[in-house]
Each structure stands twice: as C-alpha cells, then as structure tokens.
Amino acid sequence: MPNGKRGRRKGSGDDHQLSLALAWLSEDDFANALRERGAGGIRIVRFKPNRSRMISLSSDRRALNIHQCFRAATKDVLDAVAAFIRQPSHSMDYRNAIRRMRAWWDGQVHIDDMGSGLRPRTCCATADQRDFQKRTYDRLNRTRFGGRLASGIPIRLSNRMSRRFGHVYYATARNGARMIEEIALNVDLMMEGNEAHLLDTLLHEMAHVEAWVEHGHKDHGEPWRRVAERVGCEAKACSVVRIRRRRGARTPITRIPELVLSSVPTPAAAKRGPRPKRKSKTKRKTRRT
Numbered sequence: 165m166p167n168g169k170r171g172r173r174k175g176s177g178d179d180h181q182l183s184l185a186l187a188w189l190s191e192d193d194f195a196n197a198l199r200e201r202g203a204g205g206i207r208i209v210r211f212k213p214n215r216s217r218m219i220s221l222s223s224d225r226r227a228l229n230i231h232q233c234f235r236a237a238t239k240d241v242l243d244a245v246a247a248f249i250r251q252p253s254h255s256m257d258y259r260n261a262i263r264r265m266r267a268w269w270d271g272q273v274h275i276d277d278m279g280s281g282l283r284p285r286t287c288c289a290t291a292d293q294r295d296f297q298k299r300t301y302d303r304l305n306r307t308r309f310g311g312r313l314a315s316g317i318p319i320r321l322s323n324r325m326s327r328r329f330g331h332v333y334y335a336t337a338r339n340g341a342r343m344i345e346e347i348a349l350n351v352d353l354m355m356e357g358n359e360a361h362l363l364d365t366l367l368h369e370m371a372h373v374e375a376w377v378e379h380g381h382k383d384h385g386e387p388w389r390r391v392a393e394r395v396g397c398e399a400k401a402c403s404v405v406r407i408r409r410r411r412g413a414r415t416p417i418t419r420i421p422e423l424v425l426s427s428v429p430t431p432a433a434a435k436r437g438p439r440p441k442r443k444s445k446t447k448r449k450t451r452r453t
Contacts, residue, residue, distance in 0.1 A: 188235055188236060189234075189235050189236070189237065191208075191209040191210065191211060192209075194209045194211075194230075194234070194235070194237075194242075195207070195208070195209040195228075197242050197246075198228070198242070198245060198246050198249065201242065201243060201246035202246060202250055203245075203246045203249040203250055205225055205226055205249070206225075206226065206227075206228050206249060207226045207227065208226065208227040208228070209227075209228050209230065210227065210228070210229045210230070211230060211231070211232040211234070211235055212229050212230065212231060212232060213231075213232055214231055217229075217231070218230070218231050218265060218266070218269050219231065219234075219245070219248065219265060221249065225249070228245075228249070230245070231269065233268070233269065234265075234268070237268065238268075240264065241264060241265065241268045243261075243264075244260075244261040244262075244264035244265050244268075245261070245265060247260070247261035248261040248262060248265065270337065270339045271337050271339065271341065271343075285320060285322075285346075285348075286322070286324075287320040287321055287322070288321050288322065288323045288351055288416070288417075289320070289321035289351075290418050292418075292420055293321060293354065293418070293420060294319075296420050296421075297319040297321075297349075298319070300366065300423060300425070301317070301319055301347075301366070301370070302315065303425050304366065304367060304370060304395075304425065305370070307425065307426075307427035308367065308370075308395040308396065308427070308429060309370065309374060309395060312374055312378070313370060313373050313374060313377075314344065314373075314377075317344050317346065317347060317373065318345075318346040318347070319346065319347045319348075319349060319366075320346050320347070320348045320349070321348075321349055321350075321351040321354070322348050322349065322350060322351060323351045323414070323417075325348070325350040325351075325352075328350065329349070329350050329353060329361065329365045329368075329407070330347065330348060330349045330350060330353075330365045330366070330368065330369045331347075331348045331369070332344060332346075332347055332348075332369050332372040332373060332376070333345040333346050333347075333348070334376055334382055342376055342377050342380060343377070344373050344376065344377065347366070347369045347370070347373070349362070349365060349366065349369075350365075350407075351410075351417050352407055352408065352409050352410060352417070353365060353407060354417045354419050354420075354421055355407070355408045355409075355410070355417060355419065356408070356419065356421075357407075357408045358407045358408050358421070359421045359422065359423055359424075361405060361407050362421055362423065363423055363425075364397050364398055367392070367395050367396065367397035368392065368397045368398065370395070371388055371391040371392040371395055371397060372388060374391050375387045375388040375391050383401075384400070384401040394429070395429055396429020
C-alpha cells in the first residue's frame, strides 16, 4: 500500500517454502547448523547463484557448494542437507534428503524474478512488534479470509517508505506456483492514532495476496476489488487520508498498537474516522500496492 509513485519489485514466499528475510543464514551460520546436525566434517559453505546445480560436495567432503535459495532454509530442510552429507548414497535416508531438498528448490523463486537475486531486506520491527504482526495477520486470515492465505508470510516494517503505506512482493516459484515473498508496512502505521489505517492497510495487502495466489491478479482490478470489499478494506488503489508521522526519519517506533479486530467487516468509510487538518490545499494521494 504505497503513498506515491508505484514501484515494481518481485519477491518470494509460500505456505511452507518461504524465503524468509528475517531468518536469512550466512555461510558461517549454515555451516554451524550442519555441524550441529552431525555433519561435522563441513568446514566451508559457499552459496552459489547457479541455475542448474542445487548442491555439491568437494572431493574431500569438507566444502559444500549449495544454491543461494537455501540461505532461507527451514529446520527440516537443514536436516535434509545434513542427511545428504552424512548418509550413504545408497540409503533410503539419502534419497529422502534429496527429495526434500528438491521440493525446497522447486518451490523457490526464479532468480530472474528477483532482479539481482535473493537477498534480505531491512526490517526495523522489534521482536514484540513482529509477534504482534504475526498474531494480527493470523487473526485476520482466520476471521476475514476464512484461512485461505498461507500462514507464514513474513511481515516487515520499513522505515524507508515516504509515499506509501504498504506493499506486497509477488513471486513465481520454479514449479510455476504463485507465491508471496513478504508484506511490507510503513513503520509510521504503528504510531498512536494510526490504528484504523494500519488495519485497513494490512487488509488491503492481504487482499492482494489472495488475488495473486488464487486468481493470478497483481493490480487493483476487479479480482482484487471483490476481495477487498468482502473483507472490509477500502477498495481503492489510492487514498487521500493522512497518517501521523515521526518527527525524524530515524526516530525508532517500538509501540504495539491496540487494534479492535472484529470478525465482521466494517465499511472502510466508517473505519477511517475524521481526517486531520491539512496545512496545504494540495491533496497528497497515498498509493497502496
């Protein structure tokens, strides 16, 4: 949900195969995780942007070359990589490990879709704010979307948005599945007095998630509008509402808003409340994507 010029950037995400920016592993972290799982011989891990090779071991089995999509590997995928290293190639455990790694590989985003490739983005949320975002998303998914949306989509707070309230990063997996990398929200929405706009923005972006995953629709056309009207957010791409802003661009916001989450959608016009007085006569439209 932006607040100005429309940007186009693609990303990744799925129900159990998400490229999680907040769980991004360095090469040392990955090597340590493997050693904790019994693959003690690994001394070097190198993430590679190869298009065709998923994983390989050096002849002395001390160096692991692995595709960079595994930077975001979940615990079970790390278990599979460790099993691939430890188990004999003729064993069932070895074959199962390859199947699990292949499933992860197939579910990740095409590198072409992400421009310069997989990389984490800065999140300014505190641990408490991340927990609040997850709980709010899960509640809205259950009460407004009937549980249709993936349960693990990362929600990132950004302190770099100036003319937008939020944004969804779309993606396409190697197997053609439509996915979501993350939802990004303007951190100013966490300030006191912005509760209604925070709720409306999150519903707006979640409506994009359903419209993309279920209908292949990215914009604010009819498929998205139908979802937005059903869940009770403002079914418009742009808004002229203003939110409270920080005094300085680097001022940290650690507040946890108090949201009233009803299971019954409320008309957007009733939720927004009165608009703050403007000093300028020129209306500034807030872009939402």
